[in-house]
Amino acid sequence: MEPSDQDAASDDAMDSFLEKFQSQPYRGGFREDQWEEEFEKVPLFMKNVPSEIDPKENPDLACLQSIIFDEERSPEEQAKTYKDEGNDYFKEKDYKKAVISYTEGLKKKCADPDLNAILYTNRAAAQYYLGNFRSALNDVMAARKLKPCHLKAIVRGALCHLELKHFAEAVNWCDEGLQIDAKEKKLLEMRAKADKLKRTEQRDTRKAKLKEKKEQNQNKALLQAVQVYFEDEDGAELYQVPPKKTLLQVLQHPRYVVKSLTPAFLVCIGSSPFCKNYLQGRKVHQIK
Known part of the structure; x- marks a missing residue:
């Protein structure tokens, strides 16, 4: 079968392009002395995403951001995007940015209770690593209102109670979690630790009261x-x-x-x- 006129024209155009490519240097490549800096500007290969994206400095990244966070997408889609973004920040141990992303996801007020419970629970984890134990506890409590049997929320809540020295509450949360999964290792370990600390606290409280009463009696006698x-x-x-x-x-x-x-x-x-x-x-x- 002989080639058609259209195929011949296409071949001619390709030959012309290749000849031009060989005779003229490629202008879109990286410069040898700055290839690492230019490589870092490509969104696919970026190691660190700038907190403030300048469309003039990073047009490709700005374009991707506008697509990802398109306000015309459903609240559920936007919330999930922020959740994924927060998870990426969390993996990088950038807990402050993770908190911001999860918060933005919650602001979308999507109708999916499971997704909102995950956002609260993940934000609690980030707050925990920042040392904001009360904020983390508030988040897991909000998550459990949406999903009472959310085991991750229960585990993180028990951790927060331990850090806040609410030993009796930590024991209660562990017991509630173990009713869902009796073999959950973290809950078993935390319960043993919390129970031991609770007994120690109760013993120290009794000793302190006895000491105070003794001092009061001594002062009264004096x-x-x-x-x-x-x-x-x-x-x-x-x-x-x-x-x-x-x-x-x-x-x-x-x-x-x-x-x-x-x-x-x-x-x-x-x-x-x-x-x-x-x-x-x-x-x-x-x-x-």
């Missing part, structure tokens, strides 16, 4: 043993001050005299030998 007196102007008679009297009330007593602008009192332990010897033979009045 206050009961302490006796306070003041002498009249001549120093011949003593007046015992009740423990509940204020300094002002004592200073206003008609028999109290301030000498050298300094109030003076005798303070002693009532059962001590000194106090007994000092009071012996002296007249003591009780102030009411």
Whole structure:
């Protein structure tokens, strides 16, 4: 079969292009001295995506972004895109950007409860690695409202309770998770750890209360043993001050005299030998 006129024209055009390609240098290639920098600008080969995409600097990347985040796509599609983007940031350990991506996905308010539960749970994981344990706990609680048996949310919630030293709550969350999967290794390990820490905390609390009560009893006994007196102007008679009297009330007593602008009192332990010897033979009045 002889070639048609159209095929011959096509061959001629290709020959012409090849001759031109051989005689003229290719202008779209990378420059030898800057090939690494130029290679990095190709979206497919980028190691780090810029946080702010300038269409003039990265037109290809800007074009891809506009396609990916097209507002005309359904909320579910947009939320899933943000979820995938957040997962990529999470794998790179860029947890702050991961949080932002998951948050943008949740803002789409898609009607898929499973997808929203995943977004909350994944954001909780990123918040956890940032040390934002309360924020992470709030996220897993939101995830469980959408999907009560979401095991990943339960595991991450138990982790947050452990970090926040809510040991009893951590045990409860582990128990709830183990009802779903009795062989979940992470939950079994966390429950044992949380239960041990809970018992230690309870023991320390009991010890602290006993110590506080003992100190209170000692202070009470000491206050009961302490006796306070003041002498009249001549120093011949003593007046015992009740423990509940204020300094002002004592200073206003008609028999109290301030000498050298300094109030003076005798303070002693009532059962001590000194106090007994000092009071012996002296007249003591009780102030009411």
